[in-house]
Amino acid sequence: MQAEIITIGDEILIGQIVDSNSSFIGRKLGEIGIDVAQITSISDQREHILTAMSAAAARVDVVLITGGLGPTKDDVTKATLCEFFQDSLQENEEVLAHIEMLFTTYLKKPTSELNRLQAMVPSQAIVLKNEYGTAPGMWMEKDGTVFIAMPGVPFEMENIMLSGVLPRLQTKFERPFILHTTIQTYGIGESDLAMQLEDWEDNLPPFIKLAYLPQLGRVRLRLSARGTDQKRIEEAVAKEIASLQKLIGTSIVSIGEDPIEKRIGALLKEKGYTLAAAESCTGGKVAHTISAVEGASAYFVGGIVSYATRSKTEVLGVEASLIERYSVTSIEVAERMALKAKEKFGSDYAIATTGNAGPDKGDGDVEVGTIFLAVATPDGVSSKEVRFGKNRAQNVARAVNKSLEMVFNLLK
Amino acid sequence: MQAEIITIGDEILIGQIVDSNSSFIGRKLGEIGIDVAQITSISDQREHILTAMSAAAARVDVVLITGGLGPTKDDVTKATLCEFFQDSLQENEEVLAHIEMLFTTYLKKPTSELNRLQAMVPSQAIVLKNEYGTAPGMWMEKDGTVFIAMPGVPFEMENIMLSGVLPRLQTKFERPFILHTTIQTYGIGESDLAMQLEDWEDNLPPFIKLAYLPQLGRVRLRLSARGTDQKRIEEAVAKEIASLQKLIGTSIVSIGEDPIEKRIGALLKEKGYTLAAAESCTGGKVAHTISAVEGASAYFVGGIVSYATRSKTEVLGVEASLIERYSVTSIEVAERMALKAKEKFGSDYAIATTGNAGPDKGDGDVEVGTIFLAVATPDGVSSKEVRFGKNRAQNVARAVNKSLEMVFNLLK
Numbered sequence: 001m002q003a004e005i006i007t008i009g010d011e012i013l014i015g016q017i018v019d020s021n022s023s024f025i026g027r028k029l030g031e032i033g034i035d036v037a038q039i040t041s042i043s044d045q046r047e048h049i050l051t052a053m054s055a056a057a058a059r060v061d062v063v064l065i066t067g068g069l070g071p072t073k074d075d076v077t078k079a080t081l082c083e084f085f086q087d088s089l090q091e092n093e094e095v096l097a098h099i100e101m102l103f104t105t106y107l108k109k110p111t112s113e114l115n116r117l118q119a120m121v122p123s124q125a126i127v128l129k130n131e132y133g134t135a136p137g138m139w140m141e142k143d144g145t146v147f148i149a150m151p152g153v154p155f156e157m158e159n160i161m162l163s164g165v166l167p168r169l170q171t172k173f174e175r176p177f178i179l180h181t182t183i184q185t186y187g188i189g190e191s192d193l194a195m196q197l198e199d200w201e202d203n204l205p206p207f208i209k210l211a212y213l214p215q216l217g218r219v220r221l222r223l224s225a226r227g228t229d230q231k232r233i234e235e236a237v238a239k240e241i242a243s244l245q246k247l248i249g250t251s252i253v254s255i256g257e258d259p260i261e262k263r264i265g266a267l268l269k270e271k272g273y274t275l276a277a278a279e280s281c282t283g284g285k286v287a288h289t290i291s292a293v294e295g296a297s298a299y300f301v302g303g304i305v306s307y308a309t310r311s312k313t314e315v316l317g318v319e320a321s322l323i324e325r326y327s328v329t330s331i332e333v334a335e336r337m338a339l340k341a342k343e344k345f346g347s348d349y350a351i352a353t354t355g356n357a358g359p360d361k362g363d364g365d366v367e368v369g370t371i372f373l374a375v376a377t378p379d380g381v382s383s384k385e386v387r388f389g390k391n392r393a394q395n396v397a398r399a400v401n402k403s404l405e406m407v408f409n410l411l412k
Numbered sequence: 413m414q415a416e417i418i419t420i421g422d423e424i425l426i427g428q429i430v431d432s433n434s435s436f437i438g439r440k441l442g443e444i445g446i447d448v449a450q451i452t453s454i455s456d457q458r459e460h461i462l463t464a465m466s467a468a469a470a471r472v473d474v475v476l477i478t479g480g481l482g483p484t485k486d487d488v489t490k491a492t493l494c495e496f497f498q499d500s501l502q503e504n505e506e507v508l509a510h511i512e513m514l515f516t517t518y519l520k521k522p523t524s525e526l527n528r529l530q531a532m533v534p535s536q537a538i539v540l541k542n543e544y545g546t547a548p549g550m551w552m553e554k555d556g557t558v559f560i561a562m563p564g565v566p567f568e569m570e571n572i573m574l575s576g577v578l579p580r581l582q583t584k585f586e587r588p589f590i591l592h593t594t595i596q597t598y599g600i601g602e603s604d605l606a607m608q609l610e611d612w613e614d615n616l617p618p619f620i621k622l623a624y625l626p627q628l629g630r631v632r633l634r635l636s637a638r639g640t641d642q643k644r645i646e647e648a649v650a651k652e653i654a655s656l657q658k659l660i661g662t663s664i665v666s667i668g669e670d671p672i673e674k675r676i677g678a679l680l681k682e683k684g685y686t687l688a689a690a691e692s693c694t695g696g697k698v699a700h701t702i703s704a705v706e707g708a709s710a711y712f713v714g715g716i717v718s719y720a721t722r723s724k725t726e727v728l729g730v731e732a733s734l735i736e737r738y739s740v741t742s743i744e745v746a747e748r749m750a751l752k753a754k755e756k757f758g759s760d761y762a763i764a765t766t767g768n769a770g771p772d773k774g775d776g777d778v779e780v781g782t783i784f785l786a787v788a789t790p791d792g793v794s795s796k797e798v799r800f801g802k803n804r805a806q807n808v809a810r811a812v813n814k815s816l817e818m819v820f821n822l823l824k
Contacts, residue, residue, distance in 0.1 A: 009623075010621075010623060010634075010636065011623060011625050011634065012434075012435070012438070012451065013438050013447075013448040013449070013450075013451065014438050014439065014442045014448065014592055014634075014636070015434070015435040015436060015437065015438030015439030015440070015442065015448075016435075016439070016592075016594070016625065016632075016634060017435070017625065017627075018430055018431070018432045018435045019430070019431055019434070019435070019451075020430045022424075022427070022431070022453070023424070023427040023428075023429070023430045023431070024427060025427065026424070026425050026426050026427030027426065027427030027428070028427070030426045030427065035425075036425040036426065036427075037425070037454075037455070037460075038425075038452060038453065038454055038460075038464075039424065039425065039431075039451075039452070039453035040450060040451070040452050040453075041434070041450065041451035041452075042449075042450055043449070044623075048449075048450075052450075070602060070624060070626075071602070071603050071606060072602065072603075072606045072623075072624045073606075073613060073622075074621070074622060074623045074624065107601070112603055112604070112607060113607075114603045114606055114607060115603050132801070134603075153626060153627075155801075155803065155806060180426055180428075182428070189519070190482060190483070190484065191483050191484075191524055191526045191527050191546075192524070194483060194484045194485075194526055195524060195525075195526060201485060209422075209486070210485070210486060211421075211422060211423060211456075211486045212482060212484045212486065213423050213428065213429065214482075214565060215429075215565075220428075222422075222423065222426075222428060224422065224426070277696075277717070279696075282700075283699055283700050283702075283703025283704065283708070283712075284689075284691075284696035284697065284698070284699030284700035284703060284715060284717065285696065285700040286696070287695055287696030287699075287700075287717040287719075288694075288695050288696035288697040288699075288700050290695075291695025291696060291717070291719055292695065292804075292805065292808070294771060294772075294804060296695070296719070297719060297720065300695075300719050300720075301719055301720040301722070301723050302716065302717045302718050302719040302720055302723035302727060303696060303716070303717040303719075304714065304715070304716050304717070304727070305689070305696065305699040305703070305714045305715040305716070305717070306714050307699075307703055307708070307709060307712050307713055307714040307715075308709065308712075308713040308714055308757075310713070310758070311713050311714035311757055314756075314757075314758070315714060315716070315756050315757060344726075344727050345720075345723055345726075345727060346722070346726070359706060360706075389544070389567075391567060392704075392706060393704065394567060396704070
């Protein structure tokens with residue numbers, strides 16, 4: 001069975017925000033065996049909303065709508081829903097009580113007139129509670145199609161999806177079994193990987209589909225299998241993954257959605273090791289990436305962002321003479337930074353980065369995109385020079401990726 | 413005039429990646445006065461692509477397509493374009509030469525068979541050079557509608573948009589003048605802001621539209637104006653912004669897209685001050701956010717991520733007795749961290765964060781979501797306790813936002 005997502009709001013069309021809501025909804029629907037056939041982003045305009053709703057209803061069983069439910073004048077979704085369902089708004093007591101509770105408890109003030117209007121919902125709608133906000137989710141049906149409207153604020157929508165939408169969809173619809181499996185690889189480009197996997201790919205059973213997802217120097221593979229026999233599908237996918245392990249096992253970071261920083265965390269915990277960081281050009285992103293993993297405090301001790309050269313000597317303790325001799329952006333300084341971070345934090349491993357992320361050469365000694373990475377280990381220090389492009393954010397992201405791959409390789 | 417965007421690839425529908433390409437395309441088209449009427453994300457399937465292309469062509473003048481141009485078997489866009497345009501593929505010499513150059517120069521190996529296929533393009537297509545990859549952009553026309561196909565890899569697509577697509581669109585079409593202006597605010601919730609602005613909003617001229625964009629405790633306002641008389645529009649928008657400044661000036665971070673970290677950077681540079689950071693629960697994200705701004709090395713000296721308690725004493729130099737007395741997550745320790753960072757890095761200002769980002773209480777002394785923020789200044793130290801929810805990533809992001817708002821307030 002299939003669903004479509006309609007996101008309402010000019011901010012997506014004019015590129016002011018990225019539509020992360022659809023991504024969340026697609027993932028969650030996939031987990032319960034509902035396919036998203038299309039995502040349509042449209043403006044806050046009555047006619048456009050009505051057209052998109054009718055078109056989607058002609059194609060699928062479930063239409064999920066986000067956005068346009070705020071209390072302000074630019075939000076027209078609720079009035080348009082009434083028009084589509086030939087319904088009218090009426091005040092919902094439960095929603096009003098919830099809004100008043102939110103105001104009393106968190107905002108410590110009386111409910112504003114504008115927010116009281118949030119309790120007005122189409123009379124046919126089943127209300128889906130919005131734990132974290134004033135705009136409730138709404139479930140409505142017309143000619144066999146379910147329409148679900150949710151606010152566009154991501155964490156409010158997510159909570160309504162998990163607590164209201166998914167359980168209701170699971171009860172209402174019979175669904176096929178769908179299994180998406182991601183295999184995260186590194187170190188091989190997309191076309192080399194495709195050539196190495198050509199025979200294997202040609203021999204995949206017809207109910208398993210393969211996709212290549214390249215991103216910032218890494219390729220994720222996705223196997224999507226579907227059918228009615230869950231056991232048969234799971235076994236077939238497990239068999240294909242075992243074949244993949246034989247073919248490209250050394251280039252696999254993880255099977256599933258675990259990012260490399262989570263795998264690094266698991267390896268560090270398993271071996272009882274700790275990790276620190278000394279960052280220049282990555283400016284704290286290595287530390288942030290590692291510490292974003294839940295439970296990172298078990299192995300991540302800390303880091304120094306030695307952005308200014310003076311902080312490399314005075315805070316991190318790299319010798320000024322070394323910097324003078326080799327330049328602040330050099331393999332020697334990267335190695336020394338890693339060793340000093342290991343020493344300062346008393347850790348077993350330490351990552352270091354220094355280089356020019358761009359976009360200008362500035363007063364640096366190396367070209368934009370040239371970055372030096374080092375990892376201190378219990379046995380010594382490894383290092384690497386990498387060359388990327390001219391985009392600052394991308395250079396930082398790629399340097400973080402590469403440095404994590406170095407630690408991962410050393411820990412494996 | 414209007415355009416539509418079609419993104420092709422199951423990875424968006426199943427929520428494996430977020431569609432940031434459409435956001436970029438929408439922004440860039442808006443800048444040259446082309447409106448995006450709809451964004452449609454569909455699967456890698458021939459029929460679905462054909463249907464979406466026909467539907468879009470019936471509505472708008474320009475259809476931009478991304479994705480499905482890779483060398484692997486799951487990519488079917490090029491074959492489908494041939495079907496739509498009743499065309500066939502032929503080898504393009506320039507594209508082939510570019511692919512061979514990429515292989516020789518960067519990959520230092522001969523062009524693979526699979527990548528030679530990337531030089532095959534529909535015979536009617538005008539090729540738009542892909543500086544950074546093997547899949548060229550393609551410009552084709554049918555019955556007065558322009559179709560542009562680009563690879564889905566963001567930085568490849570972005571380069572093709574800037575160097576090939578936008579200049580061609582500007583030459584081919586007459587366009588109205590569109591002016592989008594963002595006003596970034598902080599410290600007032602969406603509905604309070606809407607009430608404060610009600611009279612002003614009611615009196616906006618009909619060609620100026622207002623939208624509220626709330627995100628992580630902040631609200632961005634967007635004014636969208638359009639017409640043929642550029643001067644009249646610019647003056648009208650400037651007048652409305654001047655009124656806004658009078659109404660909510662103290663809550664405005666910036667007019668335009670500059671994020672608060674860029675405004676902080678500008679204020680620091682203007683006053684000749686420097687900034688450092690000492691982070692616990694934010695794990696490096698404060699430092700990363702500040703250093704992500706181009707030219708941050710002029711005022712950002714560095715930071716210490718004192719994640720483990722031991723690193724707060726041994727690396728940052730906070731007194732163990734203070735931590736023991738008040739707890740590692742306390743306003744007193746946050747203040748001390750800020751002062752120690754200022755001292756260590758010899759900076760004028762320093763931000764500090766400590767608290768429990770969650771999702772579990774762990775062995776901490778405070779509830780999940782309780783975070784202490786401090787800013788050391790040339791005159792002393794300010795601090796604040798904030799309480800957020802249970803989501804780790806969101807708590808970190810909100811704490812970073814709040815800490816930046818504190819510095820901004822102190823610098824203004």
